[in-house]
Amino acid sequence: MLSDHGEQQCFWPTSNPRSKARNGVPPNQPPENWSKHCIRILYRTDSWEKADSKVQEALYTSNVDTDSDIGTKRRVKAPARFVEQSSDSEEDANKGPKRSADEDLRNFEPSPRVKKIRAQKTSCQARHKEKISGRDYDMGLSSSRDATKTENLFKQLDFIREDIHGVSRNIDGLRVDVDSLRRQMKSNETLLLQCRQKVENYERRSPGSGSYNQTRIRIDEILSEPFQDSEDLESFMNERLNAEKRRSEMVSAMSSIGGVNLNQTVRRIYYRVGTDTVWQDYCHLGFNREKKAWIERSMYKMIYSACCKIHSSATQAEYEAAVNSLLRHAPEKVKKKLKAQASRRNELLQPLMIAEEQ
Structure with a gap:
């Protein structure tokens, strides 16, 4: 110390x-x-x-006796509002009239924080009452609103059914139109073939006609339509073009297709022989092992001979460049075509799918 x-x-x-x-x-x-x-x-x-x-x-009093072990505690006086009032007591008479607890509470001034808490509580209670009243109002209107919504839904369903029936009738009409167009196209093709045969027979019988008209062959006489598969084209080259006479007839028929320039002629002849689904399976020089080498096929040289008959100034390098471009872009064209077909099919089926879900 x-x-x-x-x-x-x-x-x-x-x-x-x-x-x-x-x-x-x-x-x-x-x-x-x-x-x-x-x-x-x-x-x-x-x-x-x-x-x-x-x-x-x-902790409660500083009156701690230093002489004795037991100290005296400070007397705590009870608040006046908890003491019973007595008119006979002289002490009460000397002190004057006592205030009641209610008067003390009325005269009590709360702190600003208590006032703020009370105001917040009052506003929360008011908002709660507004929510309850609004909820009761909504509950009262819910039945009428549900009835109106149900009626509107039934009306929409009736409109959707009518639209579905109209779409189905239109689809049936389109099917009939497509079938009639196919029959008409077949009859027109037959008539065209007959007309061509008659014209060729007339040219052969006509006096003064040259030898070119007597030996000329149309591509339709050999190929009715382009090939859709590379296997069919391979079998055609192995079975139908094994003789020299047939190869010369094929060259003559392909030269009758013609074109403005070499690139156009190559495209016209190749797309008359096969579609992009056929040419996507071939590679020009055979560097791609997953594809077939087109330069090794007999049709490659025959088409080049036909192009030379039409364009006498055409070179082999120009022909190879045109063929390479056509074979290189064939897979991309096939993908675009399939994508267009899928989108068209989805557009036709989307109304039916929506109708089934509803």
């Missing part, structure tokens, strides 16, 4: 203070990890238990 300028001070441990005080552990010299505090002595004793009990008493 120290005295500095009339103030009493002491050291107090920063770690485990209660156990060190109980055991009476003195501070180190010089004191390390001990803090200095100003103190006032209220009670003296040699017993730790008594001192500990006086600590709890000193």
Whole structure:
């Protein structure tokens, strides 16, 4: 314990203070990890238990007796609102009339924070009442709204049924039109073939006609339509073009297709022989192992001979460039065609799918 300028001070441990005080552990010299505090002595004793009990008493009153072990507590006076009123008491007469608890509560001025909390509570209660009233109003109107919605849904279903029936009738009409067009196209093809045969027979019988008209063959006489599969084209080249006479007839027939320039002639002849689904299976020089080498086929040279008959100034390099471009772009054209067909099919089936879901 120290005295500095009339103030009493002491050291107090920063770690485990209660156990060190109980055991009476003195501070180190010089004191390390001990803090200095100003103190006032209220009670003296040699017993730790008594001192500990006086600590709890000193929290409420400073009247702690230093001579005796038991101190006197500070008298706590009860509030006036909890004391019974007595008209016979002289003390009450001297003090004057007492105020009731209700008057105290009415005169009590709450703090600003309490006022704010009460205002928030009042606003929350008001909003809650508004929600409940609005909910009751909505519940009252829900039945009429549901009935109106049900009627509108039934009307929409009737319109959808009528649209479905109209679409089905249109589809049936389109099918009939397509079938009639196919029959008409077949009859027209037959008539065209007959007319061509008659014209060729007339040219052969006519006097003064040259030898070219007598030996000329149309491509339709050999190929009725372009090939759709590369296997069919391979079998045609192996079975129908094995003789020299048939190869020369094929060259003559392909030369009758013609074209403005070499590139146009190559495209017209190739697309008359087969579609892009056939040419996507071929590679020009055979570098792609997944495809067939087109340069090794007999049809490659025959088409070149036909192009030379039409364009006498055409070179083999120009012909190879045109063929290479056609074969290189064939797979991409097939993909675009399939994608267009799929989108068209989805457009036709989408109304039916929507009708089935509903």
